[in-house]
Amino acid sequence: MTIETESHHSISRIRETGVDRAFNIINYTLLTLFLLLILYPLIYVVSASFSDGAAVIAGRVWLWPVNPSLYAYEKVFSYPLIWTGYGNSLFYAVVGTLVNVTMTLIAAYPLSRRDLWGKNAILGLFLFTMFFNGGLIPTYLLVRDLGMRNTRWALIIPQALSVWNLLIAITFLRSSIPQELLEASQLDGCSDFQYFIRVLLPLSTPLIAVLSLFYAIGHWNQFFAALLYLTNKDLFPLQIILRNILISSQIEMDMIVDIKSMAAREALRELLKYALIVVASVPVLIIYPFVQKYFVKGIMLGSIKG
């Protein structure tokens, strides 16, 4: 009897590990494939941007740069519009994010208070706009009538608040700041303003980091609002300039004018695009590893409320 159960057990255990081992092998193989699929295009872009243009259009670049040089980058950085775009995007990202984070926090704090009379109605007012909106044309007409077209405000004020991020903030304030803190502060005669500035804000640094990140990346990558509201070249963010070069293939002649042969021009055009992609994405990708944990945290906060 005992021998039978024992043997039965060991058999089932062997079969188990067999299935599990096969599962593990397949799982690791698929994940490695997936990893390479994501990684390869990124490596290729960087390698191509450092390669010789002729090698790129002949398809001789596979993994590592061929005849490495910084030629494309010299060309990209000698192009004044790139600098204008960089400067403008930096402005939109910094000022826009400042406005966004302030607006989100001053809305989230009162709405996170359980004792705020009417909070559900006000929150409902915000939430409804996630599912229904007036549409592109009425919004455009409003911005136009406010005189914001061709001003920097057009990229900042109409997007001053994202309801999704507001939800993340409210969830954070409700779940991560103990209720007793408010009660203790109130006993000490702390007003709501004082509590907000002296107690809540210092405790909300992870939240502020998450919000800043979401908003800043949104501004840096913003294209549509600039397309809608801006026609003045001096105000163009980097994404509009990138669109013109990468997608509409408008490369100013002075970038390639000193090149004699057609083939060499063609090669440089191609090279410039790869270098531009790197230049445009580097700011985001550089800060990304440092802030990745905050991002994950932010998404998780959003999912609790979900």
Next chain:
Amino acid sequence: MTTITTPARTNLAAAAKPRSLRGAWRQIRQGWQLYLLLLLPVVWLLIFMYYPMYGAQIAFRDFLPGKSITGSEWIGLENFTRFFNSPMFMRLMKNTLWLSLYSLVVGFPIPILLALSLNQLQTGFFKRTVQMVSYAPYFISTVVMVGLLLNFLDLRRGPVNLFLMQLGLDPIQFMGSAELFPSVYVWSGVWQNTGFATIIYLAALTTVDPSLHEAAVVDGANRLQRIWHIDIPSITPVIVTLFILNMGQLLNIGFEKTYLMQNQLNLATSEVISTYVYKTGLAGGIANFSYAAAIGLFNSVIGLVLLVSANWAANRLTNKGLF
């Protein structure tokens, strides 16, 4: 009995009502600083979110530039019937729905599978690397993403076609093909968004009680059985929630990527509602605000209807709707 309790109850209710009203007033007066903080965001919300809803009435009017919204002639549903009867209507609906459904069918399950698979790994270098690399494409801007596609899939110089030619195959016209546009659109979206979309499922999977897994191991369940019977049921609420939200977005094919990927050759499948609204309303020579606004409003209303229906269905099926 009843004669005694009824007056008592009404008395209680009568007593409670003024008290709660007075309490509400006291709450408002004590919390004035909170309302002051809320003032700016609410004013912003009313102006930039609710005023356009009021302005959407130009869809029912013959709005001319220079006139005010309410000053232009009311024409009822004329803009809508014109849109429904135009040859563009069927094409836009077909393209928009097809791109959405294709994205949903491919893009919705893949992050779930990836999360389940990542969840089987022990925390370590490999898991961290896969996660970090898979999130990275999400941060690439739409413009750069489309630029990448154009470069990679270029007919003569793109690495993909260069590779095909080295294998002795014919190069494929990816970007200038109405037939291939939906696939390029959807699969590049998978490349860009899958990693990021797993975060939410991985978060949900960390809340699974480990004792469930231990018990299942004792009972002789293998990994696949544990995924099927423990992991998937645990994250079902999250899946349902995200599915409802996705349904609400079914007609909202992102403007940026579609617009940037468009060219004369793929327009037959790449013209969707949002790009058409932009072109008729703002990009064309004659700005046709009212007509474009009508199409946009139609889009918003259908989106809301889809969201509410998906939520209703989820409530009926799983009791786990959003609201």
